[in-house]
Amino acid sequence: PDPDLAARVQHRLNRKTKPQGALGAIEALALRLALIQGHEAPRLHAPQLLVCAADHGLSRQGTSAYPREVTAQMVANMLQGGAAVSVLARQHGLALTVADCGVDAPPHPEATPMRVRAAGGTDDASLVPAMTEAEAQACLARGMAWLEGRPGNALLLGEMGIGNTASASLLMHALTGTPLVDCVGRGTGLDDAGLAHKRAVLARAVAANPGATAPGASPWAVAAAFGGFEILTLAGAALAAAAQRRVIVVDGFITTAAVALAEALCPGVRHACVAAHASAEAAHRAWLGHLGLAPLLQLDLRLGEGSGAALAWPLLPAACALLNEMASFDSAGVSERAA
Amino acid sequence: PDPDLAARVQHRLNRKTKPQGALGAIEALALRLALIQGHEAPRLHAPQLLVCAADHGLSRQGTSAYPREVTAQMVANMLQGGAAVSVLARQHGLALTVADCGVDAPPHPEATPMRVRAAGGTDDASLVPAMTEAEAQACLARGMAWLEGRPGNALLLGEMGIGNTASASLLMHALTGTPLVDCVGRGTGLDDAGLAHKRAVLARAVAANPGATAPGASPWAVAAAFGGFEILTLAGAALAAAAQRRVIVVDGFITTAAVALAEALCPGVRHACVAAHASAEAAHRAWLGHLGLAPLLQLDLRLGEGSGAALAWPLLPAACALLNEMASFDSAGVSERAA
Numbered sequence: 001p002d003p004d005l006a007a008r009v010q011h012r013l014n015r016k017t018k019p020q021g022a023l024g025a026i027e028a029l030a031l032r033l034a035l036i037q038g039h040e041a042p043r044l045h046a047p048q049l050l051v052c053a054a055d056h057g058l059s060r061q062g063t064s065a066y067p068r069e070v071t072a073q074m075v076a077n078m079l080q081g082g083a084a085v086s087v088l089a090r091q092h093g094l095a096l097t098v099a100d101c102g103v104d105a106p107p108h109p110e111a112t113p114m115r116v117r118a119a120g121g122t123d124d125a126s127l128v129p130a131m132t133e134a135e136a137q138a139c140l141a142r143g144m145a146w147l148e149g150r151p152g153n154a155l156l157l158g159e160m161g162i163g164n165t166a167s168a169s170l171l172m173h174a175l176t177g178t179p180l181v182d183c184v185g186r187g188t189g190l191d192d193a194g195l196a197h198k199r200a201v202l203a204r205a206v207a208a209n210p211g212a213t214a215p216g217a218s219p220w221a222v223a224a225a226f227g228g229f230e231i232l233t234l235a236g237a238a239l240a241a242a243a244q245r246r247v248i249v250v251d252g253f254i255t256t257a258a259v260a261l262a263e264a265l266c267p268g269v270r271h272a273c274v275a276a277h278a279s280a281e282a283a284h285r286a287w288l289g290h291l292g293l294a295p296l297l298q299l300d301l302r303l304g305e306g307s308g309a310a311l312a313w314p315l316l317p318a319a320c321a322l323l324n325e326m327a328s329f330d331s332a333g334v335s336e337r338a339a
Numbered sequence: 340p341d342p343d344l345a346a347r348v349q350h351r352l353n354r355k356t357k358p359q360g361a362l363g364a365i366e367a368l369a370l371r372l373a374l375i376q377g378h379e380a381p382r383l384h385a386p387q388l389l390v391c392a393a394d395h396g397l398s399r400q401g402t403s404a405y406p407r408e409v410t411a412q413m414v415a416n417m418l419q420g421g422a423a424v425s426v427l428a429r430q431h432g433l434a435l436t437v438a439d440c441g442v443d444a445p446p447h448p449e450a451t452p453m454r455v456r457a458a459g460g461t462d463d464a465s466l467v468p469a470m471t472e473a474e475a476q477a478c479l480a481r482g483m484a485w486l487e488g489r490p491g492n493a494l495l496l497g498e499m500g501i502g503n504t505a506s507a508s509l510l511m512h513a514l515t516g517t518p519l520v521d522c523v524g525r526g527t528g529l530d531d532a533g534l535a536h537k538r539a540v541l542a543r544a545v546a547a548n549p550g551a552t553a554p555g556a557s558p559w560a561v562a563a564a565f566g567g568f569e570i571l572t573l574a575g576a577a578l579a580a581a582a583q584r585r586v587i588v589v590d591g592f593i594t595t596a597a598v599a600l601a602e603a604l605c606p607g608v609r610h611a612c613v614a615a616h617a618s619a620e621a622a623h624r625a626w627l628g629h630l631g632l633a634p635l636l637q638l639d640l641r642l643g644e645g646s647g648a649a650l651a652w653p654l655l656p657a658a659c660a661l662l663n664e665m666a667s668f669d670s671a672g673v674s675e676r677a678a
Binding site for chain 2 (some may be wrong): 016017018019020021022023024026027065066067068069073074076077080081083087088090092096102178188189232280296297298299301302303307308311314315317318321322325327330331332334335336337
């Protein structure tokens with residue numbers, strides 16, 4: 001972040017015809033967008049919403065309330081326009097890409113092919129690393145390459161993958177050092193017994209991958225042990241977006257895992273991020289705090305797909321418009337408060 | 340509210356391709372919009388944003404951080420397109436009306452004339468009632484008449500009036516019985532000394548208008564004692580909107596006063612309301628709770644003007660689109676969770 005630019009933008013915000021700070025978090029958002037773009041008058045255009053889908057070996061252990069085949073079914077639903085993220089992308093003019101990063105089913109003809117394995121999801125992390133480091137790097141590269149040449153200057157992140165809150169919990173534990181129990185939640189809706197089972201499976205995954213939680217473990221080791229193909233691909237897209245000064249809109253717990261991995265690989269990515277919301281997944285808010293991200297919405301969302309990013313999206317162009325179009329006390333001839 | 344309709348809409352929401360309740364407060368919003376419109380498939384069109392402006396006799400007592408002439412200056416700024424609400428109305432396609440309900444300045448040629456007094460704001464409520472009951476009724480009638488024949492099926496409420504948080508605090512005290520001290524906040528940004536002064540002035544206003552806080556006081560007596568012309572006019576527009584099954588989007592503390600008065604006059608108005616946000620004005624959240632309204636946004640906004648209503652607006656058509664356009668488990672062929 002550029003302190004001179006920050007001071008100039010803050011001064012502009014303070015001279016707008018409103019009490020200082022009266023637009024609350026929207027003023028902080030406008031400042032953040034200006035700093036990401038490196039420009040006093042940030043503008044957003046042609047936002048891209050990338051939904052990465054993949055399956056997880058861990059889901060064979062029954063860590064999700066939903067069966068594994070739902071990943072492929074929801075990819076089809078997204079492409080047919082019936083998923084929440086499809087509806088919201090239409091509603092808000094977001095260009096939607098649904099990428100198959102490793103769905104355990106025959107490829108959907110309309111999904112963007114981004115697999116690093118010909119078939120199947122990740123391996124079962126409760127037994128072995130979810131993937132090799134080479135595969136993790138290949139996912140990252142695919143995500144980065146996808147962004148190349150895409151129009152626009154904003155990237156919204158979304159995901160689909162039965163069992164991927166389990167993967168994200170393991171990544172949070174390994175990357176932040178938060179006790180595992182505090183990283184694990186109910187995902188799409190586990191009951192108490194289901195939650196206890198999920199915690200036990202994840203403890204086995206930690207034990208099965210000692211190198212990933214050893215002091216000084218490399219982010220690649222963490223990614224290979226616990227990652228999902230969709231999470232790594234999103235991390236690659238986020239990494240490229242940050243390098244290109246695109247605004248990254250983070251959705252829920254799983255896309256937070258993606259930007260946290262990108263941040264671990266390339267410190268500074270988080271400065272290009274805007275957190276759309278704090279989800280109902282309990283650990284999500286804590287992880288956002290670790291990354292220094294303040295969520296815009298608090299609506300008890302727990303769907304993923306990028307639905308929260310899409311719901312929050314209109315706040316971003318609104319913040320730009322306020323910064324760029326509001327009159328100042330001087331230009332409007334409005335009296336200021338008594339000193 | 341129609342319990343059969345509520346059950347049908349809830350069933351539709353539960354059959355959508357997402358875990359039950361995974362869209363959190365957006366599902367509750369979709370249900371509410373359906374109940375307001377009396378229709379399983381709510382749709383919104385041609386939203387009207389009514390900003391009512393007026394001056395307050397109380398502001399002569401120094402209850403605001405800003406000088407009294409700012410009301411007229413901000414009316415001009417809104418009409419010139421430089422105020423926050425002007426920017427947001429353009430951004431989100433809201434038809435903006437700026438009404439002069441009693442600004443203490445020569446009428447602005449482009450403001451919609453809705454004065455009940457030829458000149459001046461309300462009387463000083465710390466000495467006498469702010470207005471007569473006949474004037475309160477005339478304001479209400481003007482607000483109701485304004486809505487007649489307006490297109491669309493949604494009304495967003497906004498206001499401008501230096502000193503009007505003081506008026507709203509008095510109304511909250513009289514209408515809810517909340518101790519006065521808990522109804523009074525910093526408004527546009529009072530310091531500790533300013534806040535103490537405001538509380539003392541408002542205590543004098545309560546003492547000067549004993550009939551307004553007597554047991555069983557009529558809403559008209561409350562409105563006349565403590566009201567602002569802009570608050571009463573908004574109450575009228577809200578009352579008419581509820582009768583016509585239009586959705587009312589409440590902004591901050593002052594527009595909450597307007598719908599609370601409308602509710603006191605005509606119980607049920609609150610069921611037509613959606614609370615856009617919980618403002619930084621401390622008493623606002625409590626008052627929303629009294630009215631059974633759950634705020635959508637929590638962004639520390641404290642500007643008024645309708646800016647919070649305008650910022651929250653996109654969530655409403657998004658909620659409708661999700662209810663109307665998402666696929667169901669059956670139509671999309673998506674597997675459900677294990678029983």
